[in-house]
């Protein structure tokens with residue numbers, strides 16, 4: 105039987121990647137992609153009506169507040185989307201027997217562990233974005249049984265959205281020097297690999313619901329990632345990359361957020 109899949113937050117980098125790769129597929133999967141204007145997950149009435157009028161087997165929630173710096177200044181907005189909005193979706197998924205596939209983050213950890221983080225490690229977010237995402241996870245776990253929460257890290261698309269990868273490529277073409285931090289280590293993850301992991305769960309009818317970690321395999325610092333981005337785009341001669349261990353930000357970030365897959 106064909107499966108019907110709702111993708112929320114479809115105009116973000118992950119949503120757009122899923123749309124590009126899978127909207128026309130040879131699998132038995134039918135997708136509906138909705139951005140914030142079509143379905144604002146924080147608007148409970150709209151969410152109620154939408155799920156009343158449309159039937160789905162899966163909901164992939166790509167909607168989120170992802171501005172880590174801004175979340176420190178306007179945490180309420182981050183919680184509204186990353187916690188309350190997610191709770192709205194979880195209730196609708198329960199009522200309509202829909203499997204919720206939700207994306208969470210490495211920033212639920214404090215970064216003090218020296219080894220990769222497993223799903224059994226204790227969470228202790230050190231910034232508002234991470235705290236709001238953790239609250240979203242908890243709502244799902246309290247409300248639903250049929251869910252996949254997939255924590256990923258340092259997500260980037262070479263094509264879509266605002267992310268570190270595109271920032272480095274753009275800057276390399278416009279500035280002579282770029283200072284990039286060596287203070288954090290994590291696993292950059294391409295939206296293409298995460299998309300295929302998610303679609304595979306659905307296609308294989310995986311019923312091992314629960315919490316997962318998924319990231320691309322190579323751990324590195326932001327500086328090393330920037331270096332790799334310049335190299336793979338033949339831009340290393342264009343800008344001088346400078347290591348820093350003192351890049352000032354509003355939000356604290358985990359020193360180590362490597363996830364054990």
Ligand SMILES: NC(=O)C1=CN([C@@H]2O[C@H](COP(=O)(O)OP(=O)(O)OC[C@H]3O[C@@H](n4cnc5c(N)ncnc54)[C@H](OP(=O)(O)O)[C@@H]3O)[C@@H](O)[C@H]2O)C=CC1
Nearest residue numbers: 113115116117118140144145167168170207209256258259
């Ligand atoms: N980016 C990263 O490095 C990482 C992301 N993640 C998680 O992965 C998921 C996908 O992230 P990513 O694609 O990078 O994020 P993006 O910021 O690219 O996309 C998120 C999308 O959600 C939309 N959105 C915001 N508020 C609402 C709302 N109330 N209702 C519906 N849609 C809304 C945004 O719209 P608009 O822009 O108009 O506000 C945007 O289109 C998120 O859950 C994120 O937390 C996890 C680890 C790393």
Ligand SMILES: Cc1cn([C@H]2C[C@H](O)[C@@H](COP(=O)(O)OP(=O)(O)O[C@H]3O[C@@H](C)C(=O)[C@@H](O)[C@H]3O)O2)c(=O)[nH]c1=O
Nearest residue numbers: 170172209210211257258259268283284285326351357
């Ligand atoms: C812009 C810039 C940032 N930095 C530093 C700041 C920070 O420590 C690090 C990364 O900065 P960014 O702001 O791009 O990344 P950040 O927003 O912290 O990325 C995070 O986004 C959320 C959504 C997640 O879930 C995380 O997994 C992670 O990907 O690089 C520099 O060193 N030099 C620079 O020029």
